[in-house]
Amino acid sequence: MRRLTPWMLATALVAPSVAHADPFRPSMADQVKLGQDEAAKIARTEPLLKDNDPRVIELRAIGDRLVANIPPALMRDKPWKFQFNIIDKNEINAFALPGGPIYFYSGLLNKMKTKDEVAGVLGHEIVHIVNQHWASQYADNMKRRMGLLIVLNIIRAGDTVFDIASVGDALYSLGYSRRHEEESDRIGYDIMVAAGYNPVGMAETFELLASQGNGGAPEFLRTHPDSKRRADNIRKRIAEDSRRLPARQARDARALAAGGTTLPKDGERIPPARRGG
Template structure:
């Protein structure tokens, strides 16, 4: 009995996830709302540098240059509210909230010698937002928690009961991106950098910096920790890239 009902339903899930957006994934609007809530909390901790601090201005300028490479139609359809801020702390880290807010720690910026390296960090984080990695991780987490039977039942319910307020801080801040998400951010972050006229060698430098930090380093490495290998992958791609890139711009 169970088998008879479960099997077609599983097929439906397979098809649905491939063809239609995942009903367990928070909408873009919800992602933006969650990001705002998260960013507000980060600001409450009192370490975000003022908007007019030179470091904030620099990071915002580079971030906006990268965002400008996203096609206008996509920006209109998926109106993520990107923002770029610096946290005045020695941590060597950076992270993105769903929906757009991106934070970079001064500790990381202090170790980056070029604008291109800063663009490497921001490009990576932008892709986490743009490709809705948090929302996918959240959907996967929900499905795991509910178990297959409940998931199958809910998949056919037209209205998902997602509620922004029901998302705990633990999930908002602590949900790890998958290894696949990290690779995707490296890959498309590279593309964004290149499109904005930066040299992707800056991203290789970021991984070299992170590799020296050891295992405690950064959102970047939480689920895909081999900074050396990831840096090598970027370097290999750069070597095979026939385009010509400008020299690294020292900061």
Template sequence: MPSAALSTLSRRRWLLAAGAAAVAVPALAQVAVGSASRLRHLVPAEQLEQSAAQQYAQLLQQARAKGALVPDGDAQVQRLQAIARRLIPFTPPWNERARQWQWQVALIRSDEINAFCMPGGKIAFFTGILDKLRLTDDEVAMVMGHEMAHALREHAREQLAKNSATGIGLSLGAQLLGLGDLGNYAARLGGQLLSLNFSRSDETDADLVGLEIAARAGFNPQAAVRLWEKMGTATGSNGQGLNFLSTHPSGPQRIRQLQANVPKVQGLYEQARRR
């Protein structure tokens, strides 16, 4: 068979395999989001999660050395951990790998308005987002659910796959025999995890998935609208410490979209409150 035909056949087989492995939207989901990206399969999930765990540990070690890591006995840390414990049981339908994740929650002293969840369930909040925005528990749950959703939907894995495919001139045909050196490359890419910019569709995805997870856990979905109204107000301030908003832009369209989806999960919230 001519090499060109072999290349076309190989590409089709790869696409079919990637499609078969794509994470489906849970059957009982109330929000409408698409299936997770097929491209993410170019980066091995286990290696990326291991790399994220190492980077997270280094981050906490550095924060501890600077006296910036808030101890576990602190009331704010316990508050974050309690909210996480309510959200975590509702994560596996969005990603089966979440059942095995070793979830962690940390609080770092910083004026930055920021929070994140790395692949594998490694969560960090900065004190600035809690203090400057005076977040209620419901609003914290919306932030945390949003960040969890990025990890569950493997947006970082997808973005790194795009970066790696471009950076090393990936040949799809060569990857059919096993991902070549891409697995090792994925480990090195872990250092980019805190500097990734997600797409507008990724942000919408995380908004809606996080909204549903939080509602199922008994947090008021109306808080998502209030949260982003607060974010919008913060955007109009002096602009200092708004790292969260640089990667999670606020705006009327985002708020309208959340308002349209709150009624879809309101029943889940009310049911959770009756439990």
């Protein structure tokens, strides 16, 4: 269903690159097209919450604020088309498509009580897009496959067929390298703070994921391993951060109500930030 069409493979194999040095690496325009095509498919096949749903309004407001605070050097002359949507399914997951579309599952969103937690996930996913992590993974994967093909050809003298169909899952199955994940956490943290969100929200999200470990790892956890270690890294960085960190913000009441999420009861108020809040 969610298939990467063979044109990407053909492009990578046939077209010698003019715009970018690595012929296996999808161009920025390719990434946008791929992401937009897949987003159209998701709109047809998945239960997306409507534009006027309070949760969608809130998510987009947070997303737009983050996008406005991406370091300008990362955004100069870039074609990214950021879009924020919610798939109404009880899954603990969120993901980004190449070129800009970002999806939250309502199952994950409904567990969040602060905008900072939401911003933690969005900031992280935004960095996957602007730093083109998917394209890097795709190129590395292609090169490994090509290397394997060459080896197999030497051994079996032409008895191999390059399996285009097996590339089809690349859009969702590649996963990101540990380096990419750390980069997304690090830069996502800075974008959050610049946009006025408290990075404790990012740590809390990874702690939430770590706590979900029993009874089947949620999707986001499978593609984002080491949640506990990453939460610890973020908390360590907060402790060492000399900046005045923004106060934490509760989510909009209407959005919480729409998702059936209850506000913290008296006595479990959102604790103030270590600094500045």
